[in-house]
Amino acid sequence: MAIIKTENLTYIYGDGTPFRKVAVDDVNLEIDEGEMVGIIGHTGSGKSTLIQHFNGLLKPTSGSVLIDGERLWDDKSKLRPVRFKVGLVFQYPEYQLFEETCYKDIGFGPKNMGLDNAEVDRRIKETAKMVGITADMLDKSPFELSGGQKRRVAIAGVMAMEPKVLILDEPASGLDPKGRDQILGLIKEYHREKKNTVLLVSHSMEDIAKNVSKILVMNKAKLYCYDDTRTVFHRAAQLEEMGLAVPQITRVFNRLKAMGLDIGDDVYTTKYAKELLLKLLAEKKFNRGIETD
Amino acid sequence: MSYIHIRGLEFSYINEAEEPPVKNTVLKGIDLDIEKGEFVAVLGHNGSGKSTLAKCINAINTPEKGEVTVDGLDTIREENLLPIRKRVGMVFQNPDNQIVATIVEEDVAFALENLGVEPKEIRRRVDEALKTVGMYEYRMHAPHKLSGGQKQRVAIAGIIAMEPDCIVLDEPTAMLDPKGRSEVMKTIKMLNREKGVTIVLITHYMEEAAQADRVVVIDGGEKIMDSVPKKVFSQVDVMRNLGLDVPQVTEIADFLNKQGYDISGEIITEDECVQALYGLLKDTAAG
Numbered sequence: 001m002a003i004i005k006t007e008n009l010t011y012i013y014g015d016g017t018p019f020r021k022v023a024v025d026d027v028n029l030e031i032d033e034g035e036m037v038g039i040i041g042h043t044g045s046g047k048s049t050l051i052q053h054f055n056g057l058l059k060p061t062s063g064s065v066l067i068d069g070e071r072l073w074d075d076k077s078k079l080r081p082v083r084f085k086v087g088l089v090f091q092y093p094e095y096q097l098f099e100e101t102c103y104k105d106i107g108f109g110p111k112n113m114g115l116d117n118a119e120v121d122r123r124i125k126e127t128a129k130m131v132g133i134t135a136d137m138l139d140k141s142p143f144e145l146s147g148g149q150k151r152r153v154a155i156a157g158v159m160a161m162e163p164k165v166l167i168l169d170e171p172a173s174g175l176d177p178k179g180r181d182q183i184l185g186l187i188k189e190y191h192r193e194k195k196n197t198v199l200l201v202s203h204s205m206e207d208i209a210k211n212v213s214k215i216l217v218m219n220k221a222k223l224y225c226y227d228d229t230r231t232v233f234h235r236a237a238q239l240e241e242m243g244l245a246v247p248q249i250t251r252v253f254n255r256l257k258a259m260g261l262d263i264g265d266d267v268y269t270t271k272y273a274k275e276l277l278l279k280l281l282a283e284k285k286f287n288r289g290i291e292t293d
Numbered sequence: 294m295s296y297i298h299i300r301g302l303e304f305s306y307i308n309e310a311e312e313p314p315v316k317n318t319v320l321k322g323i324d325l326d327i328e329k330g331e332f333v334a335v336l337g338h339n340g341s342g343k344s345t346l347a348k349c350i351n352a353i354n355t356p357e358k359g360e361v362t363v364d365g366l367d368t369i370r371e372e373n374l375l376p377i378r379k380r381v382g383m384v385f386q387n388p389d390n391q392i393v394a395t396i397v398e399e400d401v402a403f404a405l406e407n408l409g410v411e412p413k414e415i416r417r418r419v420d421e422a423l424k425t426v427g428m429y430e431y432r433m434h435a436p437h438k439l440s441g442g443q444k445q446r447v448a449i450a451g452i453i454a455m456e457p458d459c460i461v462l463d464e465p466t467a468m469l470d471p472k473g474r475s476e477v478m479k480t481i482k483m484l485n486r487e488k489g490v491t492i493v494l495i496t497h498y499m500e501e502a503a504q505a506d507r508v509v510v511i512d513g514g515e516k517i518m519d520s521v522p523k524k525v526f527s528q529v530d531v532m533r534n535l536g537l538d539v540p541q542v543t544e545i546a547d548f549l550n551k552q553g554y555d556i557s558g559e560i561i562t563e564d565e566c567v568q569a570l571y572g573l574l575k576d577t578a579a580g
Contacts, residue, residue, distance in 0.1 A: 261579045
């Protein structure tokens with residue numbers, strides 16, 4: 001069953017004013033439970049507005065959102081559990097840390113859910129371990145940590161609520177390549193272990209290609225497509241028209257194909273590119289071997 | 294003496310909140326020369342000291358030890374502050390933090406007004422700067438309605454209106470989408486190639502650094518590499534160990550090179566990679 005479903009979802013900022021702007025336009029979408037989805041789109045395409053509907057931060061101007069089969073906003077008192085079910089990590093989440101210690105900060109969400117102390121403690125320790133925050137760091141003030149560590153504490157705070165859906169808006173932005181790989185690695189690991197649904201908003205096509213199995217593309221407030229990674233990156237020309245891109249390695253292979261090589265057009269990670277090249281080049285060696293015999 | 298001349302530069306931040314105050318030395322003796330008209334990329338992991346270094350170039354930070362001079366002007370001397378800031382402009386990561394006015398052209402004029410430039414001259418320079426970054430038709434727009442890439446180009450226009458010799462950009466594309474990123478990179482390269490502006494670009498995107506004339510790598514407050522992009526990125530393992538990366542095309546070429554195939558390990562652009570792979574593959578089953 002779809003964990004997230006939207007029906008004709010439309011959201012308009014400043015409706016009835018001269019600043020009226022349709023940010024999300026008639027989006028119909030079904031995301032199955034357990035998927036790891038990348039969300040891409042140009043600045044102002046409606047990505048952030050869309051994801052804020054998934055945990056009831058925004059109320060649709062028209063249409064509706066169903067989470068785990070339940071229609072949001074039918075009964076306002078039911079919104080609170082939805083916010084626990086769908087965890088949202090904003091961009092630069094480290095600016096939202098506020099508690100005296102990392103321990104308390106990670107525990108803030110679970111405590112608000114009304115869990116008992118033993119369970120809160122278990123969750124803090126488990127998620128801290130998952131994101132690589134050591135026991136002695138837990139007792140420190142979050143402000144004593146490095147930027148990358150702070151961000152991991154902030155993400156742990158949402159993970160600790162064990163949401164069925166975890167949504168992260170640009171979780172790796174501003175980090176160096178190693179920091180980026182670490183954050184994305186731990187998100188991937190979380191997804192593998194918990195089998196929860198994860199939505200990842202990113203402007204880095206390389207990061208998207210490496211980490212997700214499906215991609216949702218927003219363009220000018222509309223849902224352009226929701227399909228598997230291979231199919232989406234297959235549309236390089238259309239993506240570029242929208243101000244997006246495909247990974248560098250995909251551009252290289254597309255150009256080789258255009259030059260007349262028969263090499264398939266499903267290369268979007270360097271890992272796969274290496275395997276494919278080795279295979280093709282090994283065949284060449286083999287063929288040469290026969291010729292010289 | 295080079296245009297930007299850095300010798301034995303040391304710099305520390307002091308945390309006064311601690312008792313006794315804690316000193317954190319970020320730059321530990323950097324020597325660096327940048328000539329007029331160069332395009333230099335600076336790489337380093339978070340906390341390596343590269344932003345601190347950038348701020349030393351236009352005298353936001355002044356050396357604790359060693360010296361930094363710009364066009365022969367020592368940054369430590371108070372009376373040099375204004376002449377240095379006129380020569381070196383800075384562009385930061387978040388476009389929203391750099392825009393002060395409600396109309397694009399007013400924002401670009403802001404610094405000029407502060408410098409007391411004549412109104413007629415302001416008009417001329419603002420128009421020219423906006424045309425240079427391709428934002429002239431947006432001159433009457435409200436900045437907050439622009440895309441990230443457009444805002445960043447307005448921020449760059451505000452700098453070039455001051456007609457600086459050099460622009461230091463601290464991760465100007467970190468918050469932009471792919472199109473915004475390529476717009477800003479195109480603008481930077483055009484300023485360098487056509488207008489002769491010296492560029493110091495701090496970035497975490499290896500594909501951007503590969504477009505520079507020269508790449509400087511900072512680690513632990515020290516300069517550990519300083520060479521043309523090919524020489525820096527061909528050291529794939531070294532870069533990885535520093536918490537950095539290489540362009541995807543370099544990774545592929547290096548991999549095949551190490552497997553014994555006849556391909557250069559110094560490939561850093563998409564064009565080079567396409568040509569090299571085509572050469573290798575054209576008489577395979579694929580070709």
